[in-house]
Amino acid sequence: LDDKEYTIPPPTRPNLKNPLNDDESSLVRETGSVSSVGSRGGISSSGLTNSTSAHKRQVPSASILRHVILRAVSSQLQADSDSPSIGSPSAMCVGSLIGIGTTHSTVLCFDGSQRLRWRHDADRDNGACTAVSLNPDCTRMLAGFARGLVLMMDAADAKILRVIPPDAHTYSTAVVHIKFTDSPSLALLSDSGGSVFEIGLKRLLGVRSWDCKCVFSGSRGEVVALEPLLLYNLPTHPLAGYVIVAMATLSKVLLVSLRPHTRLLFTQLLRSTSTSLPLLSWQFVVIQVADTSRVMDPVLAVARNDTVYFYQISLERSGRISCHGLQSVSLPYTLLSCRWLTSRTVALVDTNETLHLLDVRTKQELETLDLSIVDLVYNSAAFKGLATGGNVSKAMAVAGQRAVYNSIHSFGNQLLLLGNKSLHVISIRFWAERIDSLIRECRYEDALKLSMDFYEERGKAVLDNRCPQVIETLEKFVDAIIDGTIFVNMQEALPIVIDHCLDLEQTELLFDRLWNGLNEGKATFLESIQTAILEGRLTQVPPEVMQRLVSYQEVDNRWIEMEECVQRVEVTSLDIEQVITLCRRERLYSALISVWNRVMNDFTSPLFELIPLLAVHISGRRLGNLLLVYVASCLSGNAPYGGTKEKAEYARQQVVRALCSQHSNNASDDETCFPYIRALLEFDTREFVNALVMSFSDLTLSMQIRQRLVDIIIQVMREDVAWVLGVIANSSSMGRGLRVDSSLYTDAVTRLVTEDSCSLQDRQQALLQLVTSGALQHVSHQVLLDLAKSAEFYQVCAVLHEMRGEHEEVLRCHLMDPSRRLHIFSFIEQSPHKSVMGVTLPENLQALLEIDCKKTGQLLVRHLPQTIPEVISHLTDEQLFYFLEGMIEESDLDTEYMTRYVCLMCRYEPDRVLQVVKTNFNIELDPAIKVSQQVGLDEVTAVLLERSGDLQGAFNVLLSRLQMA
Numbered sequence: 001l002d003d004k005e006y007t008i009p010p011p012t013r014p015n016l017k018n019p020l021n022d023d024e025s026s027l028v029r030e031t032g033s034v035s036s037v038g039s040r041g042g043i044s045s046s047g048l049t050n051s052t053s054a055h056k057r058q059v060p061s062a063s064i065l066r067h068v069i070l071r072a073v074s075s076q077l078q079a080d081s082d083s084p085s086i087g088s089p090s091a092m093c094v095g096s097l098i099g100i101g102t103t104h105s106t107v108l109c110f111d112g113s114q115r116l117r118w119r120h121d122a123d124r125d126n127g128a129c130t131a132v133s134l135n136p137d138c139t140r141m142l143a144g145f146a147r148g149l150v151l152m153m154d155a156a157d158a159k160i161l162r163v164i165p166p167d168a169h170t171y172s173t174a175v176v177h178i179k180f181t182d183s184p185s186l187a188l189l190s191d192s193g194g195s196v197f198e199i200g201l202k203r204l205l206g207v208r209s210w211d212c213k214c215v216f217s218g219s220r221g222e223v224v225a226l227e228p229l230l231l232y233n234l235p236t237h238p239l240a241g242y243v244i245v246a247m248a249t250l251s252k253v254l255l256v257s258l259r260p261h262t263r264l265l266f267t268q269l270l271r272s273t274s275t276s277l278p279l280l281s282w283q284f285v286v287i288q289v290a291d292t293s294r295v296m297d298p299v300l301a302v303a304r305n306d307t308v309y310f311y312q313i314s315l316e317r318s319g320r321i322s323c324h325g326l327q328s329v330s331l332p333y334t335l336l337s338c339r340w341l342t343s344r345t346v347a348l349v350d351t352n353e354t355l356h357l358l359d360v361r362t363k364q365e366l367e368t369l370d371l372s373i374v375d376l377v378y379n380s381a382a383f384k385g386l387a388t389g390g391n392v393s394k395a396m397a398v399a400g401q402r403a404v405y406n407s408i409h410s411f412g413n414q415l416l417l418l419g420n421k422s423l424h425v426i427s428i429r430f431w432a433e434r435i436d437s438l439i440r441e442c443r444y445e446d447a448l449k450l451s452m453d454f455y456e457e458r459g460k461a462v463l464d465n466r467c468p469q470v471i472e473t474l475e476k477f478v479d480a481i482i483d484g485t486i487f488v489n490m491q492e493a494l495p496i497v498i499d500h501c502l503d504l505e506q507t508e509l510l511f512d513r514l515w516n517g518l519n520e521g522k523a524t525f526l527e528s529i530q531t532a533i534l535e536g537r538l539t540q541v542p543p544e545v546m547q548r549l550v551s552y553q554e555v556d557n558r559w560i561e562m563e564e565c566v567q568r569v570e571v572t573s574l575d576i577e578q579v580i581t582l583c584r585r586e587r588l589y590s591a592l593i594s595v596w597n598r599v600m601n602d603f604t605s606p607l608f609e610l611i612p613l614l615a616v617h618i619s620g621r622r623l624g625n626l627l628l629v630y631v632a633s634c635l636s637g638n639a640p641y642g643g644t645k646e647k648a649e650y651a652r653q654q655v656v657r658a659l660c661s662q663h664s665n666n667a668s669d670d671e672t673c674f675p676y677i678r679a680l681l682e683f684d685t686r687e688f689v690n691a692l693v694m695s696f697s698d699l700t701l702s703m704q705i706r707q708r709l710v711d712i713i714i715q716v717m718r719e720d721v722a723w724v725l726g727v728i729a730n731s732s733s734m735g736r737g738l739r740v741d742s743s744l745y746t747d748a749v750t751r752l753v754t755e756d757s758c759s760l761q762d763r764q765q766a767l768l769q770l771v772t773s774g775a776l777q778h779v780s781h782q783v784l785l786d787l788a789k790s791a792e793f794y795q796v797c798a799v800l801h802e803m804r805g806e807h808e809e810v811l812r813c814h815l816m817d818p819s820r821r822l823h824i825f826s827f828i829e830q831s832p833h834k835s836v837m838g839v840t841l842p843e844n845l846q847a848l849l850e851i852d853c854k855k856t857g858q859l860l861v862r863h864l865p866q867t868i869p870e871v872i873s874h875l876t877d878e879q880l881f882y883f884l885e886g887m888i889e890e891s892d893l894d895t896e897y898m899t900r901y902v903c904l905m906c907r908y909e910p911d912r913v914l915q916v917v918k919t920n921f922n923i924e925l926d927p928a929i930k931v932s933q934q935v936g937l938d939e940v941t942a943v944l945l946e947r948s949g950d951l952q953g954a955f956n957v958l959l960s961r962l963q964m965a
Contacts, residue, residue, distance in 0.1 A: 064367045065357060066427050072114035073098065074422035080108070081421055085121070089377050091406035092418040093132040097155060099141050100418065101129025107143050109155065120158040122151065127174070127387035130379065131406050133187070135180040136232040142187060144175025146387035150189065152201070161208055162201070168212040169197045172391055174382040177226040177405065181243050183259060188215075188245060192385045192392045194222025196247060198258060215258065221249035222396050224383070225405065227280040229298055229313070234284065238315040239298070246300055248278035250395055253302050255313070255323055265313075266323035272305040276334060277399050279303040281410070283340035287312060287326075299326065301346060303338035306331045308346070310360065329363050331356075336402055339410035341428060347415045351402060355415075355426060369426065375419040379403040471509075474500055478509060482517035490521030498528040502537050511542050526552045533565045541573040550578060559586050566591035571598045589623055593630060597641035603654040606630055608665060611679045624683040628691045631655060631680070635695030635705075649700075656705050660712060677709075678716050689713070749776065749784070753791040761819075764793040771799055795820070807831075808838035815847045824848065825855045840867045842874075853879050857886025872897075881908050892922075899924040903931040906940070913940050921947075 080086035080102065087104030097117070098110040105122040107129055120143075122129075127146025134141055134155065143151045148166025153159060166172070170193035177190035187199040195218040200211045216223055225248040231240050243259035248270065255266035270278055281301045286294050295314065300323075302309045310326040333350040341347050341357070345366070348356040353376060355369040383400020385392040392400075407418040415426040477497055481490075501510040518525060526549050532538040541549070546569060553562040566579055567590060576599055583592040589610060596602040610627060614620045633640055639651035664675045672678060680688045692713075696706055749770065752763045767788070770776050776784065781800050788796040794817035801809040814820045814827055825848075828834050838844050839859070848856045860868055868887075875883055881904035884897055893901060902923055905913050913932070917923065917940055925948045932940040938961045945954035 064428060065355070065369050066429050067369060068425050068427075070114055070423045070425060073100075073110055074419075076108070076110075076116055077423065078421040080106070086119075087128070088420050089418050089423075090128045090381075091130055091132050091377075091379065092409060092416065092423075093134050093141070093406075094409045094411045094416050095134040095136075096138040097134060097141075098416075098423070099132040099134060099143075099155075100423075101132045101143055103128040105129060105145060107132065107141070107151075107153070107158070109141065109158065117156075118158040120151075120153060120160075122149070128381065130382040131175050131178040133178045133180050135184070136182065136230060140180070142178045142180065144178040144189065146174045146382055148173055148175060148191065148388070150175060150178060150199070162210050164199065164210055164212065168199075168210075169193075169214075170195050170218065172388045174385055174387060176224070176379075176382050179226060179228050181228045181245075181258075182230055182232050183243055186243060186259070188226060188228060190223050190226045190247075191218075192382060192388070192396065194218025194224070194249070194393070194396065196223050196226060215256070215262070216247060216254075221251060222393060223247045223249050224396065224399060224403075225278045225280045227282060227300075229282050229300075231298075234296075237296070239313070239321070242321070244313065244321070246280045246282070246302075248280055248302070248304075250274070250278070250399055253278060253280070255300070255311075257321060265321050266311070268302075268309075268311075270302070270304050274395060274398050275401065276305040277403055277405075279335060279338040281338050281340050281346070283343055285312075285343045301338055301340060303335050303348070306334055308335075308338060308348070308358075327360075327363075329358065329360075337404050337408040339408060339415055341410060341413050341415060345428070347410065347426065349404070349408060357428075371417065371424075374417050374424050375421065376404060377407040377418045377420055379406050471504055471506060474504065474506065475509060475513075478514050478517075482514070490524045494521055494524045495528045495531075498525070498532065502532055507540065511545060515542075515545060522548070523552065530558075530561055530565060533568050534561065536568065539568060539573075540570050543573055543575060546573040547575045547578060550575070550582065554582060559588060562586075563588040563591040567594045571595075574599070587623075589626055593626075594641060597639065597651070601647070601650075603634060603639065603651040604658040607655065607658040607676055611676050612664065614679055614683050620683070624680075625687075627680065628684070628687050631659070631688075632691035632695045635692070635701060636698040637700055652701070656709070660708055674712050674716055677712050681713065681716060685717070749779065749787065753787045753793070760792070763791070764795055767793060768796050768799065771796055807833040807836050808841070808844075811837040811839065811844055815844065821847075821851055824851060825859060828859060834863055839864060840871060845871060845874075849875070849879050849883075853882035854886035854889075857883040858890050859886075861887045861890040877904060878908065880904060895922045895924060898922050899927055902928050906931045906935045906937060910935060910937055913937055914943070917943050
């Protein structure tokens with residue numbers, strides 16, 4: 001038939017998630033119940049009522065896992081187990097269909113609504129059905145039996161398509177595993193002999209055929225676990241087109257590529273007890289790589305005994321498939337099964353039949369569940385080869401006692417478990433349901449915390465996140481608090497609610513419903529609002545709430561918090577009269593400035609009203625510092641509350657106008673000129689001038705304003721005018737383009753060297769600033785030198801000599817300056833003129849030796865080695881010892897100097913001599929022996945005598961010492 005002619009729709013491949021999740025109870029969906037397999041009634045919104053809870057007691061609230069029994073399937077299994085022609089369940093597979101094999105060679109097939117689709121009764125002589133498998137599109141089913149037979153059936157009607165006899169694989173062995181791969185022409189079989197075979201499925205001219213080829217021989221190690229990697233849902237993945245199989249023997253795990261070429265990709269030893277089987281499970285996981293990008297690669301979980309290993313398989317750019325170990329998890333129990341549920345969680349079943357839900361990233365156990373009610377089917381009969389006379393190895397028989405490979409399967413985020421009379425599903429609950437269960441128990445705080453964890457993606461085993469449902473949880477909590485339907489500890493509950501309202505930007509819920517509905521707990525509410533404001537999380541507060549908060553802070557004398565809150569909230573939230581009154585009374589100057597600037601656009605009142613308070617209030621220091629910062633910020637165009645550029649410029653103009661005011665408002669007759677600048681200079685001259693220097697760095701500040709401010713400062717200043725002139729001249733941002741009368745500089749120099757109104761260091765620093773700035777170019781260097789020497793300004797002298805190229809005098813000035821003597825060596829090291837400084841001149845050298853002989857030796861070795869012989873001839877013995885010690889730290893000494901060093905060490909540091917003698921061989925022996933004998937260093941003498949060849953003498957020295965002891 002021609003598809004186009006008869007408009008036949010193209011075939012669609014059933015998705016593994018669709019048939020089992022078509023009902024409203026799907027876990028994958030956001031609404032309805034969460035049973036993963038439909039009830040007998042088909043599509044139903046009440047999946048819970050059609051499933052039986054696996055626990056006799058109620059499942060704990062907010063439990064992550066749900067355990068249900070598939071009633072229809074279980075009823076069929078129970079009825080069949082009582083039938084002698086069918087028998088009890090023995091193996092299972094799951095896809096869009098459920099296939100179950102029994103002990104009497106029967107295969108049952110159920111669809112997504114748990115309806116029995118068909119039953120196939122094979123010859124009972126084939127033994128129990130030990131393995132079943134569905135292909136990716138669930139159109140074919142493979143069934144393996146205890147005596148080696150394999151059947152391929154049509155999943156629609158159980159029609160036999162291929163019969164693969166027992167002699168196709170190892171003779172007289174049971175089929176342990178039978179698996180489809182991504183390739184429709186390839187399946188895999190593992191038998192109780194430990195061998196693995198690939199089954200080629202062919203169809204030529206309508207005739208189906210098969211061939212069987214051994215992939216891995218059991219003689220090289222018996223394969224007990226087999227898991228192919230399936231990529232049919234990811235056709236664009238880099239590994240698509242490859243057939244990759246994970247196999248595990250009792251001693252190692254193997255990763256093999258069968259298509260396009262057979263190749264061993266990876267192998268790893270598995271050391272464990274003989275009674276535990278290796279476990280394999282695949283999952284695609286999004287992995288963060290080094291370059292901050294993400295890749296979705298398959299991760300193989302390999303488990304045995306009490307350890308789970310995780311391996312990432314990826315395709316490199318070179319085309320090579322690589323396998324990298326990611327991490328391992330050690331567990332306090334022995335494993336029976338290991339299956340991925342999500343890309344983050346693994347379901348582990350231990351030998352006590354307890355399920356453990358493990359978060360892979362955090363290695364945290366999220367929940368446990370008792371599975372004893374399941375009555376698990378064990379596949380041990382196939383591993384022991386009971387149907388074929390027990391012809392298996394002892395190791396296979398022992399390890400297979402706890403095999404459940406064909407009884408536990410994962411499907412999406414669900415785990416299916418085959419019991420002797422029932423079929424169970426363990427699934428991860430939808431997170432909203434977990435929250436609803438907490439709300440039903442009135443555990444609103446726990447529900448809200450869990451909601452936010454999921455919303456911020458901190459939740460474990462999360463299937464979905466939805467902000468509206470988190471908000472709904474929050475609203476329910478708020479309503480419960482207002483209605484008083486539950487007992488709530490307001491001090492604990494309100495901060496939680498407020499935090500979450502702010503995180504979710506639900507300010508209407510916070511103020512319109514919660515605040516207005518509260519009858520008690522207002523103080524706790526205000527405390528939380530205060531915290532949110534101080535943390536910068538809340539800036540817009542209803543005026544009535546802010547008014548209550550300020551009143552609350554006033555009652556509790558929380559002035560610091562009030563000041564911060566007033567500055568942080570929007571001005572529309574403030575009761576201006578209330579705030580200004582309190583700020584004036586309690587001297588909350590920062591808040592007061594904030595209100596003036598933001599509300600009234602007034603940038604002069606902080607100066608007009610607050611500067612006069614500097615001299616009368618105890619808090620003047622804090623206020624003064626605040627005003628200095630305020631002035632500097634406004635002048636630099638960064639007014640604290642300037643906002644736009646235009647407003648910042650307006651603030652600068654207003655502050656300049658205020659500072660330059662000749663008199664204050666309501667000035668008395670005896671008030672001096674420029675009271676505001678004068679007050680700031682009297683408060684702290686240096687800090688005020690430094691604040692101006694900072695503000696002058698703004699290029700938009702006009703030269704006219706700069707000149708005006710500097711002229712006023714010079715006019716107002718008296719004692720510290722020299723220092724101010726130095727700062728002005730030395731500052732590139734402040735001094736550039738300013739005009740200052742040169743006579744002021746001359747007078748300043750004279751006052752600095754003759755008056756002692758401040759410390760010598762401060763006066764010297766002021767003169768140094770004037771010299772280095774170039775403001776004293778009209779004064780000759782000689783005059784300045786004479787003045788500086790008379791005042792003992794050695795740093796100024798050094799700078800002047802440096803300008804004149806008199807480097808010997810520079811060194812002499814540094815040596816004469818007590819504050820520089822200790823740093824003289826680093827100064828010489830950094831100077832490019834060290835060779836012409838006159839370091840070796842007698843007076844300079846003597847001064848350096850007095851400071852540190854050792855550093856002097858190091859200095860000369862590094863930079864002036866040719867002067868060392870002459871210098872050494874003028875040193876005392878003690879100076880020479882430390883001088884040589886400095887030399888030896890920089891380079892090896894020749895024999896002459898080494899001998900003198902050892903001889904001097906015998907006198908000054910005898911405890912170190914023995915170690916030095918043992919490690920140095922360029923020592924003249926006779927003088928060294930003589931000195932060591934004189935000071936009584938017997939061990940040193942013995943070493944030196946032995947080195948000279950006088951062994952008898954060395955022995956006599958040590959013997960004499962022993963006899964004296």
